[in-house]
Every structure is written in C-alpha cells, then in structure tokens.
Amino acid sequence: MTLTLTPLSNIPRILTGDNLTEIILDGLKQEGIQLQDGDILVLAQKIISKAEGRWVNLTEVTPSDRAVELAGRIEKDARLVELVLRESKEVLRTRPGTIIVEHKLGFVCANAGIDHSNVAGEGSREAEWVLLLPEDPDRSAQVLREELERVSCVHVGVMIIDSHGRAWRLGVVGTAIGLAGMPGLVDLRGQPDLFGYTLRITQIAAADELAAAASLVMGQAAEGTPVVHVRGFPYQLREGSLREILRPKEQDMFR
Amino acid sequence: MTLTLTPLSNIPRILTGDNLTEIILDGLKQEGIQLQDGDILVLAQKIISKAEGRWVNLTEVTPSDRAVELAGRIEKDARLVELVLRESKEVLRTRPGTIIVEHKLGFVCANAGIDHSNVAGEGSREAEWVLLLPEDPDRSAQVLREELERVSCVHVGVMIIDSHGRAWRLGVVGTAIGLAGMPGLVDLRGQPDLFGYTLRITQIAAADELAAAASLVMGQAAEGTPVVHVRGFPYQLREGSLREILRPKEQDMFR
Numbered sequence: 001m002t003l004t005l006t007p008l009s010n011i012p013r014i015l016t017g018d019n020l021t022e023i024i025l026d027g028l029k030q031e032g033i034q035l036q037d038g039d040i041l042v043l044a045q046k047i048i049s050k051a052e053g054r055w056v057n058l059t060e061v062t063p064s065d066r067a068v069e070l071a072g073r074i075e076k077d078a079r080l081v082e083l084v085l086r087e088s089k090e091v092l093r094t095r096p097g098t099i100i101v102e103h104k105l106g107f108v109c110a111n112a113g114i115d116h117s118n119v120a121g122e123g124s125r126e127a128e129w130v131l132l133l134p135e136d137p138d139r140s141a142q143v144l145r146e147e148l149e150r151v152s153c154v155h156v157g158v159m160i161i162d163s164h165g166r167a168w169r170l171g172v173v174g175t176a177i178g179l180a181g182m183p184g185l186v187d188l189r190g191q192p193d194l195f196g197y198t199l200r201i202t203q204i205a206a207a208d209e210l211a212a213a214a215s216l217v218m219g220q221a222a223e224g225t226p227v228v229h230v231r232g233f234p235y236q237l238r239e240g241s242l243r244e245i246l247r248p249k250e251q252d253m254f255r
Numbered sequence: 256m257t258l259t260l261t262p263l264s265n266i267p268r269i270l271t272g273d274n275l276t277e278i279i280l281d282g283l284k285q286e287g288i289q290l291q292d293g294d295i296l297v298l299a300q301k302i303i304s305k306a307e308g309r310w311v312n313l314t315e316v317t318p319s320d321r322a323v324e325l326a327g328r329i330e331k332d333a334r335l336v337e338l339v340l341r342e343s344k345e346v347l348r349t350r351p352g353t354i355i356v357e358h359k360l361g362f363v364c365a366n367a368g369i370d371h372s373n374v375a376g377e378g379s380r381e382a383e384w385v386l387l388l389p390e391d392p393d394r395s396a397q398v399l400r401e402e403l404e405r406v407s408c409v410h411v412g413v414m415i416i417d418s419h420g421r422a423w424r425l426g427v428v429g430t431a432i433g434l435a436g437m438p439g440l441v442d443l444r445g446q447p448d449l450f451g452y453t454l455r456i457t458q459i460a461a462a463d464e465l466a467a468a469a470s471l472v473m474g475q476a477a478e479g480t481p482v483v484h485v486r487g488f489p490y491q492l493r494e495g496s497l498r499e500i501l502r503p504k505e506q507d508m509f510r
C-alpha cells in the first residue's frame with residue numbers, strides 16, 4: 001500500500017492560545033483532504049509550543065553559578081544555558097555551542113530542544129524570546145487527537161516531532177517527541193520471515209520512521225509547513241506513548 | 256508537494272547474479288509506474304547482497320583467538336563473531352548477542368550488518384549461510400542508477416538501506432548505507448527562516464529521513480517488499496555519497 005505524506009500549505013503563524021484543531025481542520029479542507037480511519041497528523045513541535053505559549057523572555061532569566069560556568073566553557077548565553085539545565089535531567093556531553101542532555105521528558109537531544117531560531121517572540125524585544133518544548137507532548141497529542149476524532153468521527157493518530165541530531169551520523173532527522181492514538185514501537189516478535197525463521201529484528205521504531213518521513217516534507221526554511229497529513233501508515237493504530245521508544249538509561253551503551 | 260512511497264509488490268526472491276535493473280523495471284511496470292525526473296528507488300540491503308552473492312558459509316569460517324574469546328563472553332557463534340570482526344574497523348561496545356562496530360564502510364551498526372535471519376542460503380546446508388553487506392553500496396547504487404537512467408531516459412536517485420538501532424532510543428529505523436544521484440545531507444546554511452533569521456539547523460540528513468520513510472512501507476516480515484518507489488522528494492537531486500552523512504570519528508562525542 002502506498003504511503004502518502006501531504007504538507008498542509010495554508011497553516012498561519014501560530015499565536016499563544018490558538019485553536020490548533022480548527023487550524024488543522026481548515027488546512028485539511030483547503031487541501032481537499034477528508035480524514036479517514038487510520039490517517040495520522042504529524043505536527044512540528046514549534047506550533048504546539050507556540051499555541052501553548054511556551055515562550056520565555058531571556059531578560060527575566062537569572063543564570064545559576066553552574067550555568068555561568070558552563071556557558072563560559074562552551075561560549076553560549078548563560079541565560080540560555082540556565083534554561084537548558086532547568087529543562088533537563090542530566091547533561092551527557094558538551095562542546096562549543098551545544099549541550100547534549102537528557103530532557104525532562106526522557107529523550108536525549110541538543111540544548112533541551114530550546115529553539116532560538118524561527119521563533120521570534122510576540123512582544124517588542126523579539127530577539128530575547130526563546131521557545132521551550134511543549135510541557136507534555138504526549139498529552140498535547142492526545143488532546144488534539146480527541147478533538148479531531150470528535151469532529152471527524154474517525155480514528156486518527158497524532159504525532160509531534162522535532163529535529164534531532166544523532167550519534168555517529170551527521171545532520172538532523174525528524175524524531176518523535178510525543179504521540180497519541182498510534183504505536184511508538186511495533187513489535188514483530190514471533191512473526192515468521194520469508195523462509196519461516198523467526199524474525200531477528202523484532203522492534204521497529206515506527207513512530208520515528210514516520211517522524212523522519214514527515215520531516216522531509218515539512219522543510220526547515222521560509223517555506224516550512226508545520227502540519228503533515230499521512231495516509232497509508234502500514235501498522236494498526238492503537239493507544240501509544242513516546243515512552244515506548246525511550247531506551248532505559250541502564251540499557252543504554254552510549255551515555 | 257505530496258511525497259508518495261509505493262512498495263513494489265511483485266519482486267521475486269533474488270538469487271546471485273540476478274539483474275536487479277530488469278527486476279525493478281518489471282516491478283514498476285506491474286505497479287503502473289513510469290519513472291519521472293526526480294524519482295528515487297530505495298532498495299533493501301538484502302536484495303543487493305543476494306544479487307552480489309555476498310553469502311558466506313559459516314562451516315568454512317575459522318574463528319581467530321580474539322573471535323573465540325569475544326564469542327564466549329557475549330554468547331555468540333564464534334564463526335559469526337569472526338565475520339563481524341573481519342567486516343569491521345573497530346569494536347565500539349559489546350553486550351550479550353550484540354557487537355556494535357564501526358563497519359569497514361564507515362558507519363556504526365550492530366554485528367557489522369551481517370544478517371542471519373530471512374536469508375536462507377541457496378545450498379543444502381541452509382542454516383549455515385549468512386549474508387554480508389554489499390561490498391560497496393554507493394557503487395552498487397550508482398550502477399543501478401546508471402542502468403535505470405539509460406533505460407528510462409530520466410534522472411533518478413537510488414538508495415540502499417538497512418535497519419539500524421540507535422543510541423538512546425529503542426527500535427530500529429531504516430538508515431541509508433549507500434546512495435547515488437541524490438543528496439546524503441542537505442545544507443540549508445544561510446537560508447532565511449520565516450522571520451528572516453538565519454537557520455540554526457543547517458544540515459538535514461535527507462537520505463536517512465527518506466530511508467526511514469521507505470523502511471516503513473517495506474515491512475520486515477513475510478510480506479516484505481524490498482523495493483520502494485519514491486515520488487516527491489523535496490530536494491534537488493545531485494551527485495551524492497553516503498560519506499556525506501558519516502560523522503568523522505574525532506567529531507563524535509558518543510563513541
């Protein structure tokens with residue numbers, strides 16, 4: 001079955017308090033898409049954070065001693081470093097300009113996902129505003145899912161993604177940070193392969209595969225489109241959570 | 256623009272020496288797909304390895320002392336460990352059943368990508384055959400690309416993918432191991448974002464994003480389809496290589 005990813009081309013600039021459900025439904029209508037059972041909507045983290053008003057004004061952040069020390073060492077704004085530390089459980093690595101952390105939400109990412117590009121604030125001191133990740137992306141996805149299902153009367157999945165760097169490889173890829181109504185991992189344990197052997201690869205990170213796919217069509221630059229409609233996701237929709245994908249720290253060989 | 260990924264449903268079991276170009280062209284014809292400029296074909300590593308005859312009979316492998324020692328420690332077949340070591344530059348981590356290596360080809364993966372599932376050999380001692388990765392996946396992709404372009408008279412990209420585990424997150428995702436006629440990384444440096452700031456995220460691992468997308472529709476089980484046709488890849492096709500994506504060891508904080 002063909003997998004189709006369609007970026008919605010008419011999503012407006014999102015402001016605090018905006019009703020994303022209405023905006024998504026309008027965007028779908030403008031593309032001529034009627035939601036069907038099994039469809040998934042993939043949203044860029046930025047629009048969730050903006051709708052939730054996750055702005056912080058750097059001028060109101062007082063860096064701790066630890067933040068000042070680290071900021072000096074990696075040549076970064078101490079107030080931003082302070083926010084990164086507040087948003088994180090643990091610092092894994094540092095290098096100039098970058099702090100790799102385990103975010104409070106449980107995943108590993110650079111600078112706690114705090115965005116200081118493409119996110120001009122809504123006030124007058126624009127350059128001083130930064131945007132934190134959504135407070136609970138699984139919950140944000142679940143709320144949107146419930147509203148979309150209520151209006152459309154079909155079962156859909158919702159996923160929130162961000163761009164993450166990786167160990168070992170260059171470049172960022174779209175990565176799931178929250179989801180609802182769809183699997184994070186798909187477990188194929190016990191299924192036979194083409195020759196009747198039992199499958200060796202048993203867990204597919206299906207949500208991350210779809211996040212990467214959606215990221216491709218979102219774009220990162222001026223023409224960015226933060227909502228992607230997906231049809232043909234090949235696995236059964238079900239209740240799901242980002243927590244399925246997070247490798248327990250004690251099983252992680254690369255920390 | 257919509258991105259569509261269509262798995263070709265009639266790819267036969269591949270044998271050593273098979274002409275993959277003909278098989279792909281037949282598969283496209285059966286799906287009613289005519290190649291267009293900018294299309295990409297994504298192939299599972301297994302069919303390249305099989306066509307190239309990358310089978311090794313474990314009964315003919317004599318493990319070194321190092322392989323025997325490591326095999327005992329991680330409870331794995333010493334002959335398989337010997338092959339993993341021969342195919343690798345460096346062992347990064349080990350745990351029961353798994354050796355994380357830098358493959359000779361430059362990427363980090365488990366067990367040097369040596370497949371011992373879904374790859375029954377062509378002889379009578381089936382269980383003793385394993386399949387190595389293609390010798391030079393960039394070159395394999397380039398050969399296929401040239402043949403497909405010659406026959407179809409349009410510019411296409413070709414990518415070879417495998418399923419790789421990740422640091423920090425559970426599950427495998429489709430990952431590029433060779434490519435031709437398409438970018439590995441897309442560099443957005445200097446492009447303005449929505450508000451005129453310069454983009455912070457400058458390098459997109461576009462090939463890996465597409466690999467993950469294609470992997471979704473390939474499936475891993477009995478109904479697996481090892482060739483996926485892609486239309487709507489949003490970046491310009493150009494000469495490319497997997498080497499673009501490999502993080503130089505000295506810049507890697509997670510080894």
